[in-house]
Amino acid sequence: MRKMVSFPSRRRRVFAAVLATPFLSTVMSVAAADPVPVTTLAYGCMGCHAAPAAEGSGIRTLAGRDADDLLAAMKEYRAPGGTASTSMHRVIGGYSDVELQALADHFAGQEP
Amino acid sequence: MSADPVRRRLLGALGASIGLTAAGLPIQLSAAGGRVVIVGGGFGGAAAARALRQLSPGLDVTLIEPSAVFRTCPFSNLYLGGLRDYGSLGHHYGYLQGPHGIRVVRATAVDVDVERRRVHLHDGGRVPYDRLILSPGIDMRWDALEGYDEAAAQRLPHAWKAGAQTRLLHRQLRAMDDGGLFVMVIPDNPYRCPPGPYERAAMVAHYCKRHKPKSKILLLDAKDGFSKQALFEQGWRDVYGDMIEWVGFSADGQVLRVDADERLAETAFGERHRAAVMNVIPPQQAGRIARQARVTDSSGWVPVKPETFESRQVPGIYVIGDAAVAAPMPKSAFCAHAQAGVTAAAVLASLANRPPPSPVWLNTCYSLIAPDYGISISGQYRLRDNAIAEVTGGISPLEAGPGLRQREADHARDWYHVMTTAIWGA
Numbered sequence: 001m002r003k004m005v006s007f008p009s010r011r012r013r014v015f016a017a018v019l020a021t022p023f024l025s026t027v028m029s030v031a032a033a034d035p036v037p038v039t040t041l042a043y044g045c046m047g048c049h050a051a052p053a054a055e056g057s058g059i060r061t062l063a064g065r066d067a068d069d070l071l072a073a074m075k076e077y078r079a080p081g082g083t084a085s086t087s088m089h090r091v092i093g094g095y096s097d098v099e100l101q102a103l104a105d106h107f108a109g110q111e112p
Numbered sequence: 113m114s115a116d117p118v119r120r121r122l123l124g125a126l127g128a129s130i131g132l133t134a135a136g137l138p139i140q141l142s143a144a145g146g147r148v149v150i151v152g153g154g155f156g157g158a159a160a161a162r163a164l165r166q167l168s169p170g171l172d173v174t175l176i177e178p179s180a181v182f183r184t185c186p187f188s189n190l191y192l193g194g195l196r197d198y199g200s201l202g203h204h205y206g207y208l209q210g211p212h213g214i215r216v217v218r219a220t221a222v223d224v225d226v227e228r229r230r231v232h233l234h235d236g237g238r239v240p241y242d243r244l245i246l247s248p249g250i251d252m253r254w255d256a257l258e259g260y261d262e263a264a265a266q267r268l269p270h271a272w273k274a275g276a277q278t279r280l281l282h283r284q285l286r287a288m289d290d291g292g293l294f295v296m297v298i299p300d301n302p303y304r305c306p307p308g309p310y311e312r313a314a315m316v317a318h319y320c321k322r323h324k325p326k327s328k329i330l331l332l333d334a335k336d337g338f339s340k341q342a343l344f345e346q347g348w349r350d351v352y353g354d355m356i357e358w359v360g361f362s363a364d365g366q367v368l369r370v371d372a373d374e375r376l377a378e379t380a381f382g383e384r385h386r387a388a389v390m391n392v393i394p395p396q397q398a399g400r401i402a403r404q405a406r407v408t409d410s411s412g413w414v415p416v417k418p419e420t421f422e423s424r425q426v427p428g429i430y431v432i433g434d435a436a437v438a439a440p441m442p443k444s445a446f447c448a449h450a451q452a453g454v455t456a457a458a459v460l461a462s463l464a465n466r467p468p469p470s471p472v473w474l475n476t477c478y479s480l481i482a483p484d485y486g487i488s489i490s491g492q493y494r495l496r497d498n499a500i501a502e503v504t505g506g507i508s509p510l511e512a513g514p515g516l517r518q519r520e521a522d523h524a525r526d527w528y529h530v531m532t533t534a535i536w537g538a
Contacts, residue, residue, distance in 0.1 A: 036472045043450075045474075046449075047476065048523075059526045091476065091492045091505065093503075094494065094504040
């Protein structure tokens, strides 16, 4: 197990911010554990979304897409009764808002 | 709601703190250096090599793999069903060696000197390492099923490692008479690819429906339930009628003895099934090099620390893929790829004397019932109380129209293309 003492000052700031923001309650469970690096989060997506997808593929490449579009699409998959999909709606429930934002920014910053 | 400025700032700050951790990683790790050796060039090992070089471009990475071409178990059932040709299952290591700077040593790793941290090769060569990743896949347990040894497998193929065995089963199926009985002997958990036998049944049925419609497929299973069972049984019935019959443990499905000369399977209660073609998937264990490195326990599999997949028994050796005990993650190609990414980051952190970053793993396994009929299981896994736990997941709905089944079949093909290209391709 990681120690809580690794980054004390940042952790306190994060906790304070989260506690002061009741509508972000979903962040709590993530903030309680060490954050997963965005590279690790993004690697999971590469199991299906690594470029280049095949011609006419139903699975879209993520690199270089607009961050707001990506975030909106991911939240839509996560919403109850959201976008119909084969697998996305089943795996995306485990990500916090913070992680989805980090993923959107990460992929938006990649060269397509 | 995304327009809320407070929320945006907060998300930005939190995102930045996560980003910093990630952004700081490769720089410090490159400085740490070290030699990472990987044994096994399948979904786990080849992906680990790629991930290590992506996270730390200057790192010294060696991949030891005896085959020039890797044949994937995923989609080998489609070859049996006549949907793909054999060549399409093959992937080579050219891109890993060239553009991606991985040293690929074409040799068999026969032993590990854990004191001197060296891998011994079949030709007497020695490969030193600072960190070792084993992704050895599975070996059959030739002592686990009476009558089933390596010689018997030449008559009753397992075809559970893609290659010559897959071709043999393909040939036998093509040579079978219409009306022949295809028997599959299926082991108890754990084994490679939990839904694999049941997809294979569907693919054999797909072939038989078109070419040998009087044939039957009998599944003799050592357990009472299996992955995506309701979906498989629905799909088998809808597409193939009563061509496929599954017999579970409680209905005397457990096979205790086979006779290769007679093509005979004998169950626990003494019932004897004579087959035209018999596919015996025997109990399995971690690949041999894991046993040589003494990372396996009495189960034959490799206990690992869940956050890194470092061996619980030998420090500095990490074991990923089917060989590792990673339950509730299944022994799937997708999981091997996911474990490769997390373990690559953990190995780099270890070389830099830093604690491993927090992990997350994903899985999605598609199975084909027919060319236009796919089903799937997915899950996301994280650490909970220092154990791997599924935090979200599920399977395809039982109630679904042909549109979704078609889309899942398409996604299965898309997934295979993307995954194999990402690992072995450009």
